[in-house]
């Protein structure tokens with residue numbers, strides 16, 4: 001099976017500091033990858049580089065075999081590469097229904113002309129309702145974002161991302177800032193993602209990582225120090241030293 005997402009020898013420095021140091025990753029449809037590593041390791045920078053939010057110094061990004069290194073961020077979204085942000089970037093005065101509708105119209109190239117009338121567009125509204133139902137947000141669909149809980153806002157971000165019909169989904173700490181009582185819903189939303197979608201999730205909560213990921217990539221000081229199975233990651237000496245020490249030694253890890 002050919003890779004749906006490939007990053008080759010990606011490099012980026014900020015003022016002489018290598019934040020992304022020769023990073024290569026490939027993903028296939030259905031992959032469930034967790035990208036972990038210490039604060040400042042370069043995880044968010046990696047996402048910014050591959051999505052086109054930041055220009056790399058060198059290296060290539062390929063989507064479905066096509067090199068997109070010089071394609072802008074919107075063009076990469078159109079080709080199926082979608083990300084969420086570490087901190088929510090929702091519009092506080094807009095409703096969940098409006099957010100998802102906007103994503104659908106953007107996906108279909110219908111923004112501008114149509115937005116504003118979407119409530120009377122049955123095709124769009126059916127999809128909006130269906131998507132928000134899947135994420136358990138249907139009853140909040142016409143509330144303003146600033147009136148709904150943070151955990152629900154994070155679920156809405158997943159709904160917006162899914163409305164763009166991604167082939168590759170990059171999630172930057174989707175449960176960050178969410179009270180423990182609400183992380184179960186986010187975890188369920190992740191478990192319910194389409195089986196053929198390739199998902200890479202940045203996450204610090206190792207229990208969540210181990211429940212979600214079939215493969216773990218560890219970034220430390222901008223470089224990949226491990227790419228392999230969840231079972232092996234806790235045994236890796238470099239990973240234990242760089243990041244996982246206390247977790248790997250804890251009794252709940254086999």
Ligand SMILES: Nc1ncnc2c1ncn2[C@@H]1O[C@H](COP(=O)(O)OP(=O)(O)OP(=O)(O)O)[C@@H](O)[C@H]1O
Pocket residue numbers: 014019037038039040041042043044045046086
């Ligand atoms: N625009 C920028 N200009 C200069 N330095 C930057 C910029 N963006 C990120 N950095 C630096 O790059 C390094 C990596 O940051 P990044 O946000 O990618 O880390 P991270 O792994 O996502 O960390 P966290 O787990 O805390 O979210 C940090 O040292 C950060 O200060």
Ligand SMILES: [Mg+2]
Pocket residue numbers: 043044045086
């Ligand atoms: Mg980050």
